[in-house]
Amino acid sequence: MTLRLFPRSLAGQLSVLLIAAVLIAQVVTLAFFAESRRSAIDAAAREQVLGRIATLANLIEETPAGQRDRILGALSTSRLTYSITPEPLVRNAVTAWPDDETRAKLDEIFGPGRQVRAEFADDDRTGIDAHMSMHGNGLGPGARQKGKRWPPTLALSVLLSDGKWLNSETLLPRPQLWAWPVVMSTFLTVIAISLVMALSVRRITKPLREMAQASDRLGRGESVPDLPERGPEEIARANRAFNAMQARVSRFVADRTRMVAAISHDLRTPLTSLRLRAEFIDDDETRERMVATIDEMTRMAEATLAFARDDAAGEESRNTDLVALVEAVSADFSDLGHDVGMEGPEHLYLSVRPVSLRRALRNLVENAVRYGLRARVRLERTATGVVIAVDDDGPGIPENKMEEVFAPFTRLETSRNLETGGVGLGLATARSIVRAHGGELTLANRPGGGLTAAIHLPVAAET
Known part of the structure; x- marks a missing residue:
């Protein structure tokens, strides 16, 4: 069984596409937001570190030399270390901001004229690793393990008034870009849009489902009430066209049925008159x-006339046990002494017009016992509907006559005997009834001899 990841219904496809579009838009927006937030946090952290060491440099210059190490040790943490050395640890004066305003920023924080060397590293630490380490705690770029990803580092060397250098190395915080509030906001946005979209799509697709059901019922010969002309303009117009088409088809069928019934009825009087006159002919x-x-x-x-009256009766469809219907027809012919058998499931329910379908099946079984000696009726459910097949052991039908025998008043039996050949309306009537159910009647010669007449009835369309 194949797993379908993409739904088949219009509502499902619109839902999937809209949710995918919202998710993609949210991901792109969050990516831009995350990058902007990361840059802002990095800039704020660097400026804070510069201000802190500028304050510390002023404090150290006013502190006696014997107390400097104690102050630096008290201020150092696992992420921030200070040291005073004769030479700057930052050998090359690379900048903490990659733009032309770096010098002005340093002069603003440290005061004009003070020598400051700053170096910022994110992933590529080789410039700092060559000459820097976190003195005293083993942390920092100098202690970094190979292949390990570390937070960004800001290294500073500030020249003091006595000619020594105050050095600091700070592990800047790595901002958490995908915080829970962001994730929840995205989730709630998708849920809200999905609910609004589901209601809108349902409102749009409901008239389409109703039209599909009405078309299926109309194709199976059932009477269908007019569809409500609601929804978007295009769908309302389609429903209006469907109602008009149904009315025209119904009028056309009714007019033709009444015409055939009238002609058949009117022919009875002249035929009766002709028969009376024929009785006076002397030549026997x-x-x-x-x-x-x-x-x-x-x-x-x-x-x-009987066919036209039955067609005009307008029998309503109802849920019927086809097994019981087939068994009843088989029993009728068995009681008359014909060899008729039946096989199928215990029960098989389908919405049909039972009187009309019974008449079609009787015509097929009657042909089977008349021309094929015996009849075997098979009833089975298929993937698309139900099949009622009638097998016989007769001579079959020539392939070039398969379609011709469905024409009204067509008989392959040439004796012109009404008792053995009928009037040629059996198959035409049966096919008309089956097609009125939305199905089809097919004929096929059996490989071992005989003929199979199969009624194919569709199941109701899924909603």
């Missing part, structure tokens, strides 16, 4: 042939 052979022809025409007219 001619009279019998004419009466037989008129009787055949009468049977055809009556069959057409």
Whole structure:
């Protein structure tokens, strides 16, 4: 079974795409925000360190030489160390700010004229590692393990009034860019947008689902009420067009059905008159042939009228146990002495018009026992619907006649005997009924001889 990561429904696809767009936008925004926040925190931390050592330099210059080491030791921490050396630990006066305002910033903090050497390192510490270490605590770039990522470091060397250098090395704090408030804000934003989007998409797609269900029911021959013309303008217009189409189709079918019924009904009177007149013909052979022809025409007219009346009755669909329906038809023919068998599941329910479907199945079973000696009815569920197959042991049908036999009043039996050949409306009626259910009736010759007539009925569309 294949796992579908992308939903098939319109609502699902719109939801996934919109949530993905929101997440991408949030990630890009947070990336810019994080970089800006990191730069601001780094600049503030460096300026704070410079101000601190500037204050310390002024204090050391006013402190006796014997007390300087005690003051520096008290102020040193695991992330900040101070030392006084004859030579500056920062050999090269690289800057803490990579711009032209560095000198002005140092003069502003330390006072004009004081020699200050500053060096800032983030990941690439080679310039500092060559000549600096955290004296006394083993921390800092000089003690860094190979391959280990350390926080950014700011090293300073300030010239004192007595010619010595006050050195400091500070491990600057690494800002936490992806804090919980940021993550929660992103999460809540996605949830809020998803809820609004879900309500909007549901409002848009609900009329589409209703139209799909109505189309499926209409295709299966059920009566469908007019769709409400609501929602966005495009969907309301589509519903309006669907309602108009349904009305036109219904009028067309009703008009044609009434016309066929009227013609069949009107033919009965002249046929009756012709039969009465034929009875007065003296030639017995001619009279019998004419009466037989008129009787055949009468049977055809009556069959057409019965079909038109049944079609115009407008039977409603209802949930029906097809197994019970097939068993009832098989039992009717078995009671008449025909060899009819049936196989299938214990129960199989489907929404159909049972009277019409029973008539279609009776026509197929009747053809099977008439031309194929016996009938075997198979009922099974498939991936797309239900199949009712009727097998017989007859001669089959030539391949070039498979479609022709569905035409009304078409008979392959050439005896013109109404008892053995019928009037040629059985398959036409059966196919019309099956297609009115949204299904299809197919014929196929069996490999071992005989014919299979299969009714394919679709299941209702999923909502």
